[in-house]
Amino acid sequence: MxxxxxxxxxxxxxxxxxxxxxxxxxxxxxxxKIVAADIIPERLAETAKLVSEINPAARVITVPTDVTNATQVQNMVDTAVKEFGRIDYSVHCAGITGGAARTDEMATEEFDRVTGVNLRGLWLCEKAVLGQMKTQEPRKLSNGTSARGAVVNMSSVLGLVGYRVQSPYVVSKHGVLGLTKADAVDYAADGIRVNAVCPGIVRTNLLPEGAWEHMGAFIETLPMQRLGLIEEVAAAVCFLASDKASFITGTMLPVDGGYCCV
Ligand SMILES: NC(=O)c1ccc[n+]([C@@H]2O[C@H](COP(=O)([O-])OP(=O)(O)OC[C@H]3O[C@@H](n4cnc5c(N)ncnc54)[C@H](O)[C@@H]3O)[C@@H](O)[C@H]2O)c1
Structure with missing residues (x-):
């Protein structure tokens, strides 16, 4: 792309x-021009190194940011604007999973912890980013329309369907889709699109190393019978952020190998 x-x-x-x-x-x-934020600063250095291997001329500003902290989130946006003058594409991926328990056995603190990052934290990012985007000059697109910005939120297939013993995560990912639709409506007239991607299962650091080994039997039951690739999800995110998606807002795009079809 x-x-x-x-x-x-x-x-x-x-x-x-x-x-x-x-x-x-x-x-x-x-x-x-990229601003990369994460709660673990050391990880950002590796991301910046991988960027420079693709394009040494690309500038990556790394901003250690805990998305649950409104001041840090505002600092992330202010840093982006100070360095680059505006934000055209904002992708909100920071997320965690929680411990396994049914709701009645789940600690309330665990609900707060998971929804605090995945939903409240993402909301804080949108709040700061949309506040910036709405003040920017619209950018002219090659198809004659114009845009102030595009937001892509990371939900999950568990934003569309339930799953056992993970209610805070399921709640948070359904909430991300609600926020996506609400903000798509509220900011369309400002020339800002807001969409969400709903990945199926992709091997990352989201789960502890051993957890992936136990998924084989479950993955066999899914239509495509395999894990997704990071590149497959990233391509969908970047499509929704791109000018090619200039008439798409408020949508939820599963990238799930058919997970939600069965
Ligand atoms: N991997 C999957 O199968 C899958 C499926 C559906 C949705 N998702 C979602 O995709 C997103 C990315 O997850 P991933 O699979 O790449 O996991 P990951 O653990 O590899 O990456 C998540 C990143 O978020 C960062 N993070 C965690 N808490 C943070 C905070 N408070 N502030 C800032 N950064 C924080 C982590 O340090 C980590 O670098 C998450 O929202 C996750 O729920 C993942």
Whole structure:
């Protein structure tokens, strides 16, 4: 994909997994102005190194950010604007899973912890990013329309269907889709699109190493009978962020090998 040459991309959770894949896909698509945020700063250095291997001319600003902290989130946005003047694409991926228990056995603190990152944290990112995007000059697109910005939120197939003993995660990912639709409506007239991607199962650092080994039998039951690739999710994210998706807002795109069809 190309077309990101003149834009500024911000990605949260960019030290690992899907978000790192999104950063690299933006760079492969020509983006040379990137803000990469994560709660673990050391991971961001590795992301920046991988970027420079694709395009040494690309500039990556790494901003250690805990998305649950409103001040840090605002600092992330302010840093992006100070360095690059605007934010054209904002991808919100920072996320965690929680312990396994049914709701009545789940600690309330665990609900707060998981939804605090995945939903409240993502909401804080949208709040700061949309506040910036709505003040920016619209950018002219090659099809004659114009846009102030595009947001892509990371939900999950578990934003569309339930799953056992993970209610805080399922709640958070359904909530991300609600927020996506609400903000798509509220910001369409400002020239800002807001969409979400719903990945199926992709091997990342989201689960502890051993957890993936136990998934074989479950994966066999899914239509495509395999894990997704980081690149497959990143391609969908970057499509929704791109000018090619200029009439798409408020949508939820499963990238799940058919997980939600059965
Ligand atoms: N891997 C999958 O199968 C899968 C499927 C569906 C959805 N997702 C979603 O994709 C997103 C990315 O997950 P991943 O699979 O790449 O996992 P990952 O663990 O590899 O990456 C998540 C990143 O988010 C960062 N992070 C965690 N808490 C943070 C915080 N408070 N502030 C800032 N950064 C924080 C982590 O440090 C990590 O670098 C998550 O929202 C996850 O729920 C993943």
């Amino acid at each position: 190309s077309g990101f040459e003149n834009g500024v991309a911000l990605v949260t959770g960019a030290g690992s997994g899907l978000a790192r894949g999104v950063v690299l896909e933006f760079v492969r698509g020509g983006c040379v």
